[in-house]
Amino acid sequence: EELHNMIKEPKIMFEKITKHYTNVERQLRRLYRLRNKIAHSALQSSISLVMYIEHLSDYLSTLVSEIVMYYDETHVDDLNTILEIIKDNYNKKKVL
Secondary structure, eight states: OHHHHHHHOHHHHHHHHHHHHHHHHHHHHHHHHHHHHHHHHHHHOHHHHHHHHHHHHHHHHHHHHHHHHHHHHHOOOOHHHHHHHHHHHHHHHHHO
């Protein structure tokens, strides 16, 4: 139904595309800033670098666990679909 409404109303589709573009752009900037922090902190302090690596490791472990959990629940073989399910659930939690 949502897709049908977007097709009927180009303005809605344009707004969704613009919002998605903005979100992707923000995430890329965030990753770039984090990359720069890691690169600069490696030169200054190994403690900061270890902290970033631990956080990244935790993040990746959580993501892999979520992927496996959703695969077990849904038996969906497509990783992109599973990632979309995880993203949708995350967005629903943010709204609540």
